[in-house]
Amino acid sequence: MVDPLPLFPDGFLFGCSTASYQIEGAVHEDGRGRSIWDTFSHTEGRTLNGDTGDVACDHYHRYPEDIALLADLGVGAYRFSIAWPRVQPTGSGMPNRAGLDFYDRLVDALLEKGIVPVPTLFHWDLPQALEDRGGWLNRDTASYFADYASHVVTRLGDRVRRWITLNEPIVHMAQGYAYGSHAPGRTLMLDALPVAHHQLLGHGLAARALRAAGASEVMITNNCTPVQPAGEDAGDVTAAAVYDAFHNRLFNDPVLLGSYPGFLADALGDLVRDGDLAVISTPLDALGINYYNPTQVGAPGEDSPLPFELQPIEGYPTTAFGWPVVPSGLTDLLTGLRETYGEALPPIHITENGCSTAPGVHDQFRVDYLDGHLRAVHDAIAAGVDVRGYFVWSLLDNFEWAEGYSQRFGLVEVDFDTQVRTPRDSYRWLQSALLTARRGGSAAWPGPG
Ligand code: PNW
Numbered sequence: 001m002v003d004p005l006p007l008f009p010d011g012f013l014f015g016c017s018t019a020s021y022q023i024e025g026a027v028h029e030d031g032r033g034r035s036i037w038d039t040f041s042h043t044e045g046r047t048l049n050g051d052t053g054d055v056a057c058d059h060y061h062r063y064p065e066d067i068a069l070l071a072d073l074g075v076g077a078y079r080f081s082i083a084w085p086r087v088q089p090t091g092s093g094m095p096n097r098a099g100l101d102f103y104d105r106l107v108d109a110l111l112e113k114g115i116v117p118v119p120t121l122f123h124w125d126l127p128q129a130l131e132d133r134g135g136w137l138n139r140d141t142a143s144y145f146a147d148y149a150s151h152v153v154t155r156l157g158d159r160v161r162r163w164i165t166l167n168e169p170i171v172h173m174a175q176g177y178a179y180g181s182h183a184p185g186r187t188l189m190l191d192a193l194p195v196a197h198h199q200l201l202g203h204g205l206a207a208r209a210l211r212a213a214g215a216s217e218v219m220i221t222n223n224c225t226p227v228q229p230a231g232e233d234a235g236d237v238t239a240a241a242v243y244d245a246f247h248n249r250l251f252n253d254p255v256l257l258g259s260y261p262g263f264l265a266d267a268l269g270d271l272v273r274d275g276d277l278a279v280i281s282t283p284l285d286a287l288g289i290n291y292y293n294p295t296q297v298g299a300p301g302e303d304s305p306l307p308f309e310l311q312p313i314e315g316y317p318t319t320a321f322g323w324p325v326v327p328s329g330l331t332d333l334l335t336g337l338r339e340t341y342g343e344a345l346p347p348i349h350i351t352e353n354g355c356s357t358a359p360g361v362h363d364q365f366r367v368d369y370l371d372g373h374l375r376a377v378h379d380a381i382a383a384g385v386d387v388r389g390y391f392v393w394s395l396l397d398n399f400e401w402a403e404g405y406s407q408r409f410g411l412v413e414v415d416f417d418t419q420v421r422t423p424r425d426s427y428r429w430l431q432s433a434l435l436t437a438r439r440g441g442s443a444a445w446p447g448p449g
Contacts, residue, residue: 004436005371006378009371013116013389014434015077016070016411017352019123021053022398024083026060030098033089035125036135036176040183041399051404057396058419060102065421067109068444069412073427074434077116079391080106081123081167081353085248091127092144095151103152107159118351118391119156120221121149121206124183131184136177136195137201139271146205149361161216161322164288164351165206168223169199170247180400189305193264196250197271202253204279211282221288221351222251225295226333230311235299238310243297246308254280254342256287265389286388286418288351289337291373294329318356319369321407327372333397334380334387347386350377354393356400356407366411366426392430396421 011117021037059066070078072384086099103119106261110117122145130141149165164174175182177192181370186192195305207218225247229240245261254260258281260268296311301355316324330353355369370392381387397410414420 005374005433006437008378008437009381009388010413012438013077013349014437015075015116015118015391016073016395017079017391017393018059018395018398019081019120020083020086021056021123021125021265022394022400023057023059023066023396025053025055025058030086030102031058031089031096032083032099033085033091033096034128034184035083035085036128036131037125039128039131040185043185046183046185047402048404048406051399053399054417056399057414057416059396062419063106064109066395067106067115068112069421069423069427070115071113073411073431075115076345077118077389077391078110078395079118079120079164081120082152083125084122084145085125085127087151088127088148089129091130091141092147095155097428100152100155102158107156111159116162117160118162118164119152119160120167121145121152122165122202123167124176126184136172137192137200139194139198139201140200142202142205145202146209149206150209150213151304151355153210153215157210157213157215162219163210163215163217164221165203165210165221166199167221168290169196169203169220169251171223172199174247175402182298184338190267193267194271197268197276200251200254200280201276204276204282207282207284208279217285217349218282219257219286219288219349220251221286221290222248222255223290223292224248224252224333224337225291225293226329227295228313230296230298233299236297239299240297240342243260243295243308243310247295250286252341255284256341256346257281284346286335286347286349287345288349289333290352291330291333291350292353292355294326294332317365319365320358321356321403323355325355325369325372327369327376330373330376331379331383334377334385337390338383338385346384346434347388349389349391350387351357351389351391352393354409355388356409359408359413361413361422361424363424363426366424367429370426370430371433373435 173195177186180187227244229236249261313324357363394409395407397414400407413422
């Protein structure tokens with residue numbers, strides 16, 4: 001048994017996160033267009049065992065059961081993502097009513113259970129038709145994204161008040177366009193940099209569209225990692241600073257400060273037009289942070305195509321994915337953000353945190369992981385960082401991108417042959433942990449908005 005969690009501030013929002021392509025399935029239904037992940041997962045050799053999101057958790061049909069699981073768990077919020085190709089099958093033009101209808105039903109079902117819906121507009125499933133025109137390498141994609149955001153907020157904005165524009169633009173740029181391990185599978189290395197600027201521009205334009213439609217809370221979700229140099233020599237220290245700039249500051253600085261870190265501003269050059277940074281730094285109500293682990297960085301080898309080299313962190317337990325478990329890294333990250341951005345740092349929501357574990361429902365490993373990281377968040381709050389929410393990745397086992405169904409991140413186990421959902425030990429643990437973490441154990445949550 002672990003000690004009960006400490007009390008979190010009044011109104012602190014506990015939730016679960018998922019993403020459209022990872023759980024929905026039903027890829028041909030109700031006029032959904034093709035996304036880059038359909039193309040990528042159906043291309044030989046791209047995903048483990050050739051797994052695809054064709055069926056995934058069949059959440060498109062089983063969402064009432066999944067919402068019942070959320071309600072029973074006792075969380076106050078649910079972060080999901082909206083599939084752009086359901087709303088605009090070719091990425092632009094008139095919205096597809098049947099696609100929007102699904103999210104309409106989902107939102108109503110959540111509100112009926114008193115769960116705050118927190119949709120993310122882009123969690124990597126770009127319409128293939130836009131990829132055919134260059135994807136995020138094309139500046140026009142930013143404007144298309146804002147149009148798409150307008151269509152969604154027009155339909156859902158009367159009930160949805162809190163919005164996330166992009167999920168982890170660093171991971172989409174790095175894995176999707178630089179290394180090629182995710183869709184669209186480009187291997188541009190440092191030439192992928194325009195993808196950062198165009199996503200950020202899309203974020204800023206969408207944030208303005210959302211706010212114009214009355215959204216009360218607009219966020220972006222950045223994947224952040226505290227970076228430590230592998231050693232004390234100058235090569236390692238410089239490489240760590242460069243990595244920190246690419247992974248963290250490239251996405252936090254323009255949004256919070258309205259500028260790019262120096263050498264990246266130089267590298268972006270004319271791509272950044274007059275007025276772009278003003279759009280990108282449209283004030284946010286909160287910043288979403290996804291945290292999984294810290295990163296250790298050393299000087300690059302002689303033939304390295306990149307100015308840094310990632311190194312394993314030794315001496316910690318590792319998840320099924322091989323990621324080191326370092327809860328204190330989350331406290332360090334949060335207090336570090338506060339130091340770096342000061343008054344420019346808005347309130348924070350941890351929009352993803354979690355781990356993959358060995359198959360089975362007895363997941364003490366996940367219980368320890370979540371317990372440690374919730375305490376780490378609490379430590380950061382005690383140190384003065386304004387953290388308002390924490391979302392577990394993930395509610396369900398799901399399609400873990402290039403790793404297919406092999407990595408299990410769910411509080412709830414999914415049998416992908418039968419679609420049977422079985423709550424794990426961690427689900428039961430969180431259910432009771434929330435009772436002590438919330439003031440008075442009250443099930444009363446702030447209403448939507
Ligand atoms: C996040 N990395 O992705 C995503 O937002 C989720 O969709 C995903 O399922 C979850 O984390 C678990 O992986 C990441 O290589 C993918 O550093 C890769 C990395 C980080 C986050």
